[in-house]
Amino acid sequence: MSEPGSPRRQPRPLIVPFRRLAQANVAVVTGLSVVSALVLGAVLIVVTTPSVLHVLGHIGSHPGRALGLTGASVGDAYWAMFSGAIVSPSALGHVLSTGHGWVTLFTPLSETLVAATPLVLAGLGVAIGFSTGVFNIGAQGQLIAGALAALYVGFEVKLPIGIHAPLVVLAGAAGGAAAGFVPGILKARTGAHEVITTIMFNYVMLNLLDYLLSVSPFQQPGQSNAISRTMPATARLPHLFGSGLRVNAGLLVALALVAGATWFTRRSTLGFSFRVIGLNPNAGKTAGIDARRVTVLVLTLSGALAGLAGTASLAGTDFFLSSGYGGNIGFDAITVALLGRNRPTGVLFAGLLFAALDVGGRNMQAVTGIPLDLASVSQALIVMFVATPVLVREIFRLRGSAAASLQLSTGGWGG
Amino acid sequence: MRLELAGVTKRFGSLVANDHVDLTVEPGQVHCLLGENGAGKSTLMNVLFGMLRPDEGDVLLDGEVFRPADPGEAVRRGIGMVHQHFMLVPVFSVAENVVLGFEPTHRLGVLDRRRARAEIRKLSTEFGLEVDPDATVESLPVGVQQRVEILKALHRDAQVLILDEPTAVLTPQEIDALFAIVRSLAASGRSVLFITHKLKEVLAVADQITVMRLGKVVGTTTPRESDENALASMMVGRAVELVVHKEPARPGPAVLRVRNLTVADERGALAVHGVDLEVHAGEIVALAGVQGNGQTEIVEALTGLRSVVSGSIELDGVDVTGSSPHEMLRAGIGHVPEDRQRDGLVLPMSIEDNLVLDIYERQPFARFGSRDLGAVHANALEKLQAFDIRATSVEVPVKTLSGGNQQKVVVARELSRGVKLLVASQPTRGLDVGSIEYVHRRVVEERDKGVAVLIVSSELDEVLALGDRVAVMFRGKIVGIADPSVDRETIGLMMAGSGPRADEPIGVAAGAGAPRAGQPER
Structure with a gap:
């Protein structure tokens, strides 16, 4: 029997202009989620800033001053965030009046792009897994594996500039692929759930890294600290706009792979089989698609992308490894993939947004003293709003159509 | 108790699932509600049972307005429901299942088993519902499990019984x-309100018949005033052909040769036990049997989805035993799976992608690992035309199609590959009469082109209408091969296992092939 599901409540559209927007596309809901998160962030700024709370306590006697200070406090914070992440108006003024200071002008944008590069790469990897119904929670470990392989090829192989760096990148991809292959083959052969094996592999890689950082050949000679050797100049990714800006060829790799992933999912036969298995593994098997092979390939590919994320940071900006390398990138990649709805371009924009919030957040902390945690909270809130389209729909009185289709696609946790 | 529906209307968005439905079930009467899938029967039943609230209209019990807030209230007011999928706890005894939720207890809340048993015996004898109160539900045949469901309703003192597709x-x-x-x-x-889409049953059991179509009541009649053809055209809205027209088969050489095939199910119990079967070019062999007697497993073995324990499968003289699904498809087997939504289609994907689901990597749909979306699109447009698939566009997700059109997508895809053997499981399950007609005609056309066809169906009508030979399965064995002209009674008896060799138990677990409660139907 196929009667339709439960009745859906139709909220009355109070804000008329949103009605047409709402039917346009899912980007609207994502955008509105960002707005909602920033509004909640503003509330957080207010309630965590003692001076603002103090004047708000006397709002009855000095309403103008109280509201003015509140607005200024929130405005300053977000202004600092913006100018730290995109462009600083004062630097712009300086350039316009003197004709100098271009590097300072573009530093915020460069930093955002640098931060976005590994997020996008690892995010693509996680997204390819998610859209195939494979939950790779091991980007962290695969990133480290990739970075280790890249580092090894970096300091161990002597090659001229122009050949060395590409080889390092390939080595990084191979290292990550190897780390993804293991959970893949375990799942295909024994049915071990990839969520468990990839998470465990993170610990293996973190500790392997710690070990390698304290022994030859990885440890920096003459150092007793757990610091690796440095990448030689030939193995580094070239800067794109001179040595003053850190943005490097890693960004090009990321952009190329966004384009490649778009082609892969839309046009390649392998990508098609991935999608089929992701959406309905039973129909896939019945149609002759080898689901086990797909599982192994997906995890290998996903690992390769995470490995590239580690390589981009290592060969682009850091040049050496230390304990806990990669920080939260492996986990942020999961959020980026979710926010980007597992689509390559979505991942690109989500990665840029997250990077901007992070880089801008640091500037906000430096300028206004509001802790960086606010940026992290905002990131989390954005994803929560996107994950609950019903809530966004209620807040903004959107029509059902756009928001209803916007469920984050992580079905099939059962494996 | 007299049950009356007065102008019951239920809308889902713009869709009107029930449109001012009037219906009265008198005490002492069997009232059949007849309609195709999607006619609104289920919605109506959910309204009666307190799972949905009507937007308009009332349900009256003995003339009194009745608005159940939940199924619990419906049960307390004397409405009993026997669902299509049984709601029983497989590992509990019959008695425990019957009293569940309304247990007779000693003081301190201890279950009074003796009283439970006595109550069940009393109800059993009163209504001829033979069942052993101490048997474990999972060990019982489906028919008996259904009696347990009915007993459950009676134990709760149901005065109105709703049976949803009980047969x-x-x-x-x-x-x-x-x-x-x-x-x-x-x-x-x-x-008794008896909900079904089977015409023969309605004529056999009903006192009153109400026919629904597209949410509306389109007519009320009685078995005496009506016949199958009249009911069918009322249900569908036009005159329909109830028989399949086909010439006698002209079988060629054997295409499929199955020898002594043994297949195990998920739990390792033998579901198919030493089956021999031949299907010749240009003939339709119908595999009949009650669901869960090994038909599913045979089909899965033939299509490479399930490994073979022993025996062999030959296709055109080539041994293909143990091949992968991919190799089986390449070898020329077309497969229309039993559950099209689970195994045959990727519902969120477009119609055009679903039409190439198992040929997506072949020319002209792909070259060097890159898909030719133009060819995929052109193929879809052609199939839409050739197979009369009703869709607004080939780019819409296949889930937006009706069941009949979804099935046509599967059939179109499988027939477009030039197959030697077509294996179709339950090819018309859940389809409307019009789509059934169509699918049957295409199957016969394939046969006439020289394709060997194996149809698996639990609908006796379909088996007899389509099959040139009928093989009956019971507990993992083929208990006999009959001519379709044989009477229904004989095949029915074979399906129940009273043919030759039927008493032999098979498998490692007792009654391995028999369906059990709490287990998915496939």
Whole structure:
């Protein structure tokens, strides 16, 4: 029997202009989620800033001053965030009046792009897994594996500039692929759930890294600290706009792979089989698609992308490894993939947004003293709003159509 | 108790699932609600049982307005429902299942088993519902499990019984037994609402018939004033052909040769036990049997989805035993799976992608690992035309299609590959009469082109209409091969296992092939 599901409540559209927007596309809901998160962030700024709370306590006697200070406090914070992440108006003024200071002008944008590069790469990897119904929670470990392989090829192989760096990148991809292959083959052969094996592999890689950082050949000679050797100049990714800006060829790799992933999912036969298995593994098997092979390939590919994320940071900006390398990138990649709805371009924009919030957040902390945690909270809130389209729909009185289709696609946790 | 629906309307968005439905079930009457899938029967039933609230109209019990807030209230007011999928706890005994939720207890809340048993015996004898109160539900045949469901409703003192498609999983003999029970329920003064889409059943059991189409009541009649053709055209809205027209088969050489095939199910129990079967070019072999007697496993073995324990499968003289699904498809097997939504289609994907689901990597749909979306699109447009698939566009997700059109997508895809053997499981399950006609015609056309066809169906009508030979399965074995001209009674008896060799138990677990409660139907 196929009667339709439960009745859906139709909220009355109070804000008329949103009605047409709402039917346009899912980007609207994502955008509105960002707005909602920033509004909640503003509330957080207010309630965590003692001076603002103090004047708000006397709002009855000095309403103008109280509201003015509140607005200024929130405005300053977000202004600092913006100018730290995109462009600083004062630097712009300086350039316009003197004709100098271009590097300072573009530093915020460069930093955002640098931060976005590994997020996008690892995010693509996680997204390819998610859209195939494979939950790779091991980007962290695969990133480290990739970075280790890249580092090894970096300091161990002597090659001229122009050949060395590409080889390092390939080595990084191979290292990550190897780390993804293991959970893949375990799942295909024994049915071990990839969520468990990839998470465990993170610990293996973190500790392997710690070990390698304290022994030859990885440890920096003459150092007793757990610091690796440095990448030689030939193995580094070239800067794109001179040595003053850190943005490097890693960004090009990321952009190329966004384009490649778009082609892969839309046009390649392998990508098609991935999608089929992701959406309905039973129909896939019945149609002759080898689901086990797909599982192994997906995890290998996903690992390769995470490995590239580690390589981009290592060969682009850091040049050496230390304990806990990669920080939260492996986990942020999961959020980026979710926010980007597992689509390559979505991942690109989500990665840029997250990077901007992070880089801008640091500037906000430096300028206004509001802790960086606010940026992290905002990131989390954005994803929560996107994950609950019903809530966004209620807040903004959107029509059902756009928001209803916007469920984050992580079905099939059962494996 | 007299059950009356007065102008019941239920809308889902713009769709009107029930449009001012009027219906009265008198005490002591068996009232059949007849309609195709999607006619609004389920919605109506959910309204009656308190799972949905009507937007307009009322449900009246003995003239009094009744608005159940939840199924619990419906049960307390004397409405009993026997669902299509049983709601039983497989590992509990019959008695425990019947009293569940309304247990007779000693003081301190200890279950009074003796009283439970006594209550069940009393109800059993009163209505001819033979069942052992101490048997574990999972060990019982489906027909008996259904009796447990009915007992459950009676134990809760149901005065109105709603039976939802109760015959779907029964053998012809079990169906007759059910009809006897239904009549005795009515004779006791209870009202029975019998929901079905099968015309023969309606004529056999009903006192009153209400026919629904697209949410509306389109007519009320009685078995005496009507016949199958009249009911069918009322249900579908146009005159329909109930028989399949086909010439006698002209079988060629054997295309499929199955020798001594043994296949195990998920739990390792033998589901198919030493089956021999041949299907020749240009003939349709119908594999009949009550669901869960190994038909699913045979099909899965033939299509490479399930590994073979022993025996061999030959296709055109080539041994293909143990091949992967991919190799089986390449070898020329077309497969219309039993559950099209689960195994045949990727519902969120477009119609055009679903039409190439198992040929997506072949020319002209792909070259060097890159898909040719133009060719995929052109193929879809052509198939839409050739197979009369009703869709607004080939780019819409296949889930937006009706069941009949979804099935046509599967059939179109499988027939477009130039197959030697077509294996179709339950090819018309859940389809409307029009789509059934169409699918049957295409299958016969394939046969006439020289394709060997194996149809698996639990619908006896379909088996007899389509098959050139009928093989009957019971507990993992083929108990006999019959000519379709043989009478229904004989095939029914074979389906129930009273053919030759039927008494031999098979498998490592007792009754391995028999369907059990709490287990998915496939």
